[in-house]
Amino acid sequence: MRTIRFAMLALAASIAITGCATKKDFYAMGGSRADGTVNMAYDFAQFEQPVVNMDQAKSIAKSKCQVWGYQDAEAFGGKTQHCNQFNGYGTCIAGQVVLQYQCIGNGSDRASVASFTPLPAQAVAATAGALSRDQWKQQQLDKLNAETGLSYDEYQRRYRQIMGQ
Incomplete structure (x- = not known):
């Protein structure tokens, strides 16, 4: 009986320490029509293990690029992480991850289309x-x-x- 309680306590502690896998949705947070770039982001909190769908990010970026007259979007590669909130010990407890996409294709209509920001x-x-x-x-x-x-x-x-x- 005692070993079962210990095992359950150890399991609960290991889950709490490792964090929870959390599905995160991307959103467009800006970009540059002149440069043909779109910034895609998702937010995270401490102890979360973000699960993201890169196809979702590309789809949203592509739709923004198409508004500007381009045909498609392509990820630059890499990501930038910003911390928006620190606790009293200097640990990041809330932040944002940003991926930049390059619009590709013609782009000839882009000057006549309004920005989405x-x-x-x-x-x-x-x-x-x-x-x-x-x-x-x-x-x-x-x-x-x-x-x-x-x-x-x-x-x-x-x-x-x-x-x-």
């Missing part, structure tokens, strides 16, 4: 006259609703970003 309210107010916060939000929501090919999760993420949630 929402502008901050201050930048919009400075360039388009004095927009109120509500007018800026409505403008960004109109852009978001006009965009096609977004997954539900990506739409929700952008909606929350615009609404400040």
